[in-house]
Amino acid sequence: MPSTELLAAARGARERAYAPYSDFHVGAAVETEEGAIIAGCNVENASYGLSICAERVALTRAVAEGHRAFRWIAVAGPEGADTTPCGACRQFMAEFNADMHVTFTTSDGVVETTLTKLLPHAFGDFRANV
Numbered sequence: 001m002p003s004t005e006l007l008a009a010a011r012g013a014r015e016r017a018y019a020p021y022s023d024f025h026v027g028a029a030v031e032t033e034e035g036a037i038i039a040g041c042n043v044e045n046a047s048y049g050l051s052i053c054a055e056r057v058a059l060t061r062a063v064a065e066g067h068r069a070f071r072w073i074a075v076a077g078p079e080g081a082d083t084t085p086c087g088a089c090r091q092f093m094a095e096f097n098a099d100m101h102v103t104f105t106t107s108d109g110v111v112e113t114t115l116t117k118l119l120p121h122a123f124g125d126f127r128a129n130v
Contacts, residue, residue, distance in 0.1 A: 010076040013039035028054035033069035055089040094122035
């Protein structure tokens with residue numbers, strides 16, 4: 001189970017999101033193998049394809065700070081909205097740990113699962129018998 005601190009960090013990052021086009025504010029926080037918690041938020045752009053999701057912001061911040069091993073990520077969207085990581089973020093997370101634990105907020109509360117369940121047979125996942 002993720003720490004309360006991890007989900008709180010994701011919710012705090014959500015408050016700093018830059019989402020003037022969708023008004024869909026998302027925060028994410030990743031926990032490293034060493035126990036550090038690093039947060040990020042979504043950042044939109046007028047050229048929408050240049051926008052970046054909160055999960056990728058959190059992971060790129062962590063990598064920039066020297067981390068490479070992650071055990072858990074929490075994603076928090078607007079209250080009452082389903083906020084499962086998108087396909088691009090799932091693949092991005094799989095680059096670092098295909099077995100990462102994932103927590104995300106939904107209209108029914110909080111869901112806890114694994115990345116392997118969200119993205120079976122990830123690209124580059126040669127452990128899978130395809």
